[in-house]
Amino acid sequence: xxxMLTERKVYYEILKKVQYSNGDITEWLDWFLNCLYRALxxxxxxxREVLYKSEFWDKHKDTSINSRQRLMLNKLLDGFxxxxxxxxxxx
Numbered sequence: 337x338x339x340m341l342t343e344r345k346v347y348y349e350i351l352k353k354v355q356y357s358n359g360d361i362t363e364w365l366d367w368f369l370n371c372l373y374r375a376l377x378x379x380x381x382x383x384r385e386v387l388y389k390s391e392f393w394d395k396h397k398d399t400s401i402n403s404r405q406r407l408m409l410n411k412l413l414d415g416f417x418x419x420x421x422x423x424x425x426x427x
Contacts, residue, residue, distance in 0.1 A: 338375070339371055339374055339375035339378060340375075343371055346367065347371075350363055350364050350367050351364065385415075389413045392413060
C-alpha cells in the first residue's frame with residue numbers, strides 16, 4: 337500500500353530486527369497493524385472527499401456552468417490552495 341511505501345524505512349528496520357531475533361514477530365505485527373490503521377484512516381479521508389465532490393456535482397447537475405468554471409470548481413473541490421492570478425485565470 338502507499339502507506340507502507342511512506343513508512344518503508346521503518347518497515348525495513350523492523351523487518352531486519354525481527355529476522356535476527358528469536359522468532360518473536362510481535363513488534364512487526366504491532367507496526368503492521370498500526371500501519372494498516374493509518375492506511376484505513378487515509379482511505380476514509382479520501383473517500384469523504386470523493387463523496388463530497390460527487391454530491392456537489394449531483395446537486396449542481398442542472399446549474400449552468402461553463403468549462404472554465406467547472407475546471408476551477410474541480411480545482412477547489414480537490415483542495416486547491418494556491419494563488420490565482422487574473423492572468424492565470426484568463427488562460
